[in-house]
Amino acid sequence: MxxxxxxxxxxxxxxxxxxxxxxxxxxxxxxxxxxxxxxxxxxxxxxxxxxxxxxxxxxxxxxxxxxxxxxxxxxxxxxxxxxxxxxxxxxxEQRIAIAMVEYTDLPFIVPALTELQKLYPNVKINRKEMVSTQQIKALITHQIDIGIGVLLTNEDQTANVSTRFVLDGRWLLAAPRIHRLAQVKVIHLTDLLDENLIIFSRNVNEPLYDAVLASFQRAKVEPNFVYETTQAQIGLRIVKDSGGLMLGADYVLRERHDDIVYIPIEGLPNLNVHIFWREQESSGLVLDFVEFLAEAALRD
The missing domain is CATH 1.10.10.10 (Winged helix-like DNA-binding domain superfamily/Winged helix DNA-binding domain)
Structure with missing residues (x-):
């Protein structure tokens, strides 16, 4: 039949x-x-x-x-x-896993996601909290598709991973406008001796936190960290109330207050932000997102 x-x-x-x-x-x-x-x-x-x-x-x-x-x-x-x-x-086909440290609030992430959603309306983003060294390992084991973060000088473990530099961050000191350091043009670590300091929690980015401590040790300064935060806004509120001085990247300290000044700091680790993805990546979705991230960082 x-x-x-x-x-x-x-x-x-x-x-x-x-x-x-x-x-x-x-x-x-x-x-x-x-x-x-x-x-x-x-x-x-x-x-x-x-x-x-x-x-x-x-x-x-x-x-x-x-x-x-x-x-x-x-x-x-x-x-x-x-x-x-x-x-x-x-x-x-429309799922993508990305990794970053969300505390950093990198300014180009949201514009890049907006462009990605225009091209891929049904894309689903799976975000994972990872520092750069973890991202690189996760890329190699296919746990994530893209990583975004600071790659420290001693962390160049990018075999089988493509990298793209997108942002050169600067360290800033957030201080009350009435503080004695408010009129200083550039802060050196020795200027912070005996000051009450606020910094991101070690849980946020352990390698970067340890690198900051190492920088203070090289400057022969014992930092007096009175508060470690997982939310930059909380740290700035403490600064506003004269409870301490906050160290942070310029892209983290974007929320500005009239009664706080933001002064460049010298002597801390470089904040070179990179995008990471697998070599020989064939996914158009992943490669498009890399380009959107790079373009958004360039515009920022």
Whole structure:
């Protein structure tokens, strides 16, 4: 027995709905003779008569009514199957895992995400909290697709990973406008001796925190960290209330207050922000996002 295909089902349902070959042919965008041939072929495959044609139109036989109901159900199931399959494949292709330290609040992330969503409206972003060294390992093991963060001088472990420098951050000291250091043009670490200092928590970025401590040690200064924060806004509120001086990257300390001054600091680790992704990456989604990040950083 020859197989029944989707075309047979669609054509039969079309005729059964219209009960008229001419109208059904027009609706299905086929010629009436071609439609008649397909219905005749279907009846031959089944070995039963499904339709009775007379001058007034078409009448379904009892077998035809049963076949119509079954055909409608099968076509609906097939449409659902196609939709679910395509949606699943589409979603899989449109997922991207990125890693960063969210505390840094890098200014180019949101504009880049906006551009990515314009090009890929259904993209799903899976964000992971990782420092650069963790990002590189996660890229190699395919846990993430893109990493964004500061790569310290002693952390160049980027074998099998592509890198792109996007931002040269600066260290700033946030101080009350009435503080004795408020009029200084550039802060040296020795200027901070015996000052109450606020810094990001070591849990935020352990390698960078340790590098900051090492910088103070080289300057022979024991930093008096009175508060370690996971939220830059909290640190700035403490500064505003004269509870201490806050160290942070310029891109972290973007929230400005009239009664706080922001002074460049010398002697701390470089804040060179990079994008990381796998070498030989073939995903258009990933490569597009890399470009959006780089372009947004350039505009910032």
């Amino acid at each position: 020859s197989p029944i295909d989707v075309k047979h089902l669609r054509y039969f349902v079309g005729v059964a709905d219209e009960l008229h070959f001419g109208r059904a042919a027009a609706k299905l965008a086929v010629t009436q003779p071609a439609l008649s041939q397909q219905i005749a072929a279907l009846e031959a495959i089944l070995g039963v008569q499904l339709l009775v044609r007379d001058r007034r139109g078409v009448v379904l036989t009892a077998a035809g009514e049963v076949f119509q109901a079954q055909a409608i159900e099968i076509l609906a199931q097939m449409e659902t199957m196609v939709e679910v399959t395509r949606r699943t494949a589409f979603q899989n």
